[in-house]
Amino acid sequence: MKIYCAWSYAVLWILLLSRAGNVDGIRPGNLKFGRAPLLERFAWKELDFAYPNERSRQLAIANGEYVPENSLPVGIEIWKNKLFVTVPRWRDGIPATLNYISLDTNQTGSPKLTPYPNWRQNRAGVCGSGLTTVYRIHADACDRLWVLDTGTIGIGETTVQACPYTLNVFDLTTDKILRQYRLRPQDINQNTFIANIAVDLGKGGCDDAFAYVSDELGYGLVVYSWQRNTSWRVTHSYFMPDPLAGDYNIGGLNFQWGEEGIFGMSLSPISENGYRTLFFHPLSSYREFAVSTRILRDEQLSRNSYHEFQVLASRGPLSHCTASVMDASGLQFFNLIDQNAVGCWNSALPYSPANHAIVARHDRAMIFPADIKVNRGLLWIMTDRMPIFLLSTLNYTDVNFRILTTSVQEAIAGTICDNMPWGFGGNQIW
Ligand SMILES: *[C@@H]1O[C@H](CO)[C@@H](O)[C@H](O)[C@H]1NC(C)=O
Ligand SMILES: *[C@@H]1O[C@H](CO)[C@@H](O)[C@H](O)[C@H]1NC(C)=O
Ligand SMILES: *[C@@H]1O[C@H](CO)[C@@H](O)[C@H](O)[C@H]1NC(C)=O
Numbered sequence: 001m002k003i004y005c006a007w008s009y010a011v012l013w014i015l016l017l018s019r020a021g022n023v024d025g026i027r028p029g030n031l032k033f034g035r036a037p038l039l040e041r042f043a044w045k046e047l048d049f050a051y052p053n054e055r056s057r058q059l060a061i062a063n064g065e066y067v068p069e070n071s072l073p074v075g076i077e078i079w080k081n082k083l084f085v086t087v088p089r090w091r092d093g094i095p096a097t098l099n100y101i102s103l104d105t106n107q108t109g110s111p112k113l114t115p116y117p118n119w120r121q122n123r124a125g126v127c128g129s130g131l132t133t134v135y136r137i138h139a140d141a142c143d144r145l146w147v148l149d150t151g152t153i154g155i156g157e158t159t160v161q162a163c164p165y166t167l168n169v170f171d172l173t174t175d176k177i178l179r180q181y182r183l184r185p186q187d188i189n190q191n192t193f194i195a196n197i198a199v200d201l202g203k204g205g206c207d208d209a210f211a212y213v214s215d216e217l218g219y220g221l222v223v224y225s226w227q228r229n230t231s232w233r234v235t236h237s238y239f240m241p242d243p244l245a246g247d248y249n250i251g252g253l254n255f256q257w258g259e260e261g262i263f264g265m266s267l268s269p270i271s272e273n274g275y276r277t278l279f280f281h282p283l284s285s286y287r288e289f290a291v292s293t294r295i296l297r298d299e300q301l302s303r304n305s306y307h308e309f310q311v312l313a314s315r316g317p318l319s320h321c322t323a324s325v326m327d328a329s330g331l332q333f334f335n336l337i338d339q340n341a342v343g344c345w346n347s348a349l350p351y352s353p354a355n356h357a358i359v360a361r362h363d364r365a366m367i368f369p370a371d372i373k374v375n376r377g378l379l380w381i382m383t384d385r386m387p388i389f390l391l392s393t394l395n396y397t398d399v400n401f402r403i404l405t406t407s408v409q410e411a412i413a414g415t416i417c418d419n420m421p422w423g424f425g426g427n428q429i430w
Pocket of ligand 3: 395396397399
């Protein structure tokens with residue numbers, strides 16, 4: 001039993017490092033590890049939803065609308081007093097795909113998820129008025145929540161395309177949909193699977209907005225222009241997986257995700273030339289790549305700019321990465337799913353392993369850090385044991401899903417990421 005073997009190593013590791021000497025070593029507000037304290041904000045054995053009352057909840061369980069062990073959180077976002085949590089409809093019984101938890105009460109524990117903006121707009125397969133499956137989402141500085149609904153039910157071979165891929169942009173101040181845009185047939189192909197979004201606000205303010213969504217299995221990047229309300233598809237061989245990087249060992253499981261191409265994206269601050277840099281990486285790869293948004297924002301340029309895409313150094317072995325994020329000072333965080341960890345890179349320095357550091361790591365509490373975000377000086381990490389959910393079975397008497405926070409400043413203190421005066425370098429080559 002590989003899983004238990006790996007976990008016993010994890011437990012040993014915690015025992016060695018934990019001053020508490022407690023096997024759990026995991027308590028709200030007191031995770032022992034790494035450089036900075038990691039606060040366990042929320043933790044769940046299984047997800048639960050805020051039904052109007054217990055009777056409706058029991059009814060949903062009885063008729064199969066809610067199957068507690070089928071919900072896996074995959075994405076988070078923070079906006080003011082809301083913490084959003086997305087749950088894809090990979091299996092039956094997911095009552096809502098876009099949800100939030102109120103942060104007002106400063107609660108910890110296992111809060112129930114409240115559908116956003118409401119239950120009605122979370123009905124599966126009701127194309128145009130309901131969200132079917134949502135992965136990673138983004139709240140921008142203009143109080144808009146960017147949500148790409150893949151329209152899919154199921155995972156892998158079982159996937160049914162119930163509705164078209166649709167970008168929904170919500171006004172977070174009114175909870176109303178501001179914009180709904182169906183991807184054009186030319187934007188996708190028969191392999192398309194899009195689970196990530198980056199939002200680029202330019203110098204021109206809220207209307208000067210572009211969304212970039214990464215087609216992980218169809219190997220493309222779809223660009224949406226808010227101003228023009230249109231989209232186009234960019235292709236590049238750097239979006240493909242590295243055939244030598246498709247083998248994974250996570251949570252005691254060995255598996256192959258050899259086909260996973262462009263996935264995580266992060267945007268630099270605006271540099272002197274007026275544009276951001278989009279950093280991106282295929283999931284099955286150890287490399288980071290970069291391209292200026294000057295190229296992506298221009299439909300014609302983006303078609304014919306092979307050499308504008310830059311290759312950065314490899315992160316080295318055990319550095320598969322799903323999510324990444326860059327803060328306003330040019331500090332990038334990226335999850336390291338093979339290492340149950342999150343790393344950092346200060347983009348004032350060249351991109352190389354020597355300039356990377358680990359800021360959070362926990363071999364039990366951080367098995368598969370699925371999403372990370374930075375908000376008001378805090379790094380948020382959501383971990384979900386996804387490979388065990390997909391390939392084996394989660395142990396529902398154990399905690400499976402966690403949302404953790406740590407202070408960015410404390411997390412990078414004393415690491416290479418904190419080594420230089422902060423500030424984004426501009427047009428340099430990484
Ligand atoms: C919220 O909880 C944290 C950790 O227990 C505590 O440090 C903080 O002061 C609390 N904030 C409020 C507003 O109660
Ligand atoms: C954007 O385009 C879509 C169709 O492609 C259309 O349904 C929608 O009304 C447009 N929105 C705006 C604000 O122009
Ligand atoms: C499931 O998790 C619980 C709580 O951590 C643990 O006591 C139990 O041994 C686990 N079960 C298995 C089969 O590993």
